[in-house]
Amino acid sequence: MEITEKVAYLKGLAEGMELDTEKKEGKLLAAIIDVLDDMALEIADMKADQEELYDGLDAVSDDLEDVEDAVFGDDEDEDEEDGEYEEAEEDEDCYATTCPTCEETIYFDESVLEDGEVVCPNCGEKLEFDLNGLEDADDEPEDEE
Ligand SMILES: [Zn+2]
Structure with missing residues (x-):
């Protein structure tokens, strides 16, 4: 009641x-x-x-x-379907290095890293990366062919 x-x-x-x-x-x-x-x-x-x-x-x-x-969900679906291109570009890591010629800090992304070189926007000096040195940072000994 x-x-x-x-x-x-x-x-x-x-x-x-x-x-x-x-x-x-x-x-x-x-x-x-x-x-x-x-x-x-x-x-x-x-x-x-x-x-x-x-x-x-x-x-x-x-x-x-x-x-x-x-925000969090549907990640699996989107990765499989579309969005690979847009997201790959937006989510790329950003790197920074110092120009050895003018000591200007240069920012670049992964695609530049893959090219192996970047031109300093300040002095025009072309900087080359040692890709192997960057990627083999972990101490796993690997046989190169
Ligand atoms: Zn420079």
Whole structure:
């Protein structure tokens, strides 16, 4: 039984026993039942509010899942399907080196590294990379052919 129903039952009892609200005891009981009635109604309101809150939280949670899918999910599918070109270019690592001629810091990406050389934008000096030296940084001894 809901609290509101219990209070309604109490009210009915009080009415049935013809509570004399002119007497002290009757007044007290009527006042108590009145307070109980208010409390029951407020609790019912709070329950309704809480349910609304939960519904709102559910909606937010669902939206967040969509966002998570968009940001983190579907990686496997995208890698297999399209996007390989665009993403490869955007996600490339950036490197920096110092020009030995003018000591300007030069920034370049992986494609430059693969070419093996970069032209200093400051003085025009052509810098060449020792690709083997860069890639064999780990100490695995490998037989070259
Ligand atoms: Zn330079």
